Amino acid sequence: MFGIGELTILLLVIVAVLAVKRLPDLMRSAGKAARILKSEKRALKDEDGDRTQPSPRVIRGETTGRDTP
Template sequence: MGRLGPTEIILILVVIILLFGAKKLPDMARSLGKSARILKSEAKAMKSDDQQSAPADPPHATPRTRRCPGPSRPRPAT
């Protein structure tokens, strides 16, 4: 079921032509191409924005941990 043979592809193309008509197919293909180009350019822009906003060399210092006060211990008598 995953593989399409030549007869299945031809049948799908015939159904598409019958549904949409031969005159509308070039316009639909053109708009699909424009949409793909816009999507590709937006993806590139998002990648470049992420690379610019991320620091080139993140600091290697470990964050200081803050000690939480635990239960108080009684002091030994002196």
């Protein structure tokens, strides 16, 4: 019979042959999903850690004007 190593190589060859055209899109969507999960995890960690004193949320790409006295 086949061992784990042989089955892994066989699976990789099958994926490479059948999904050559779709593989870049699949990897791109997997990367996006990983980034989303990482940012949600970070947001939950920040939310749980600062229950007594909430910190201001910073949204990248937006600027605010300064209040001058």
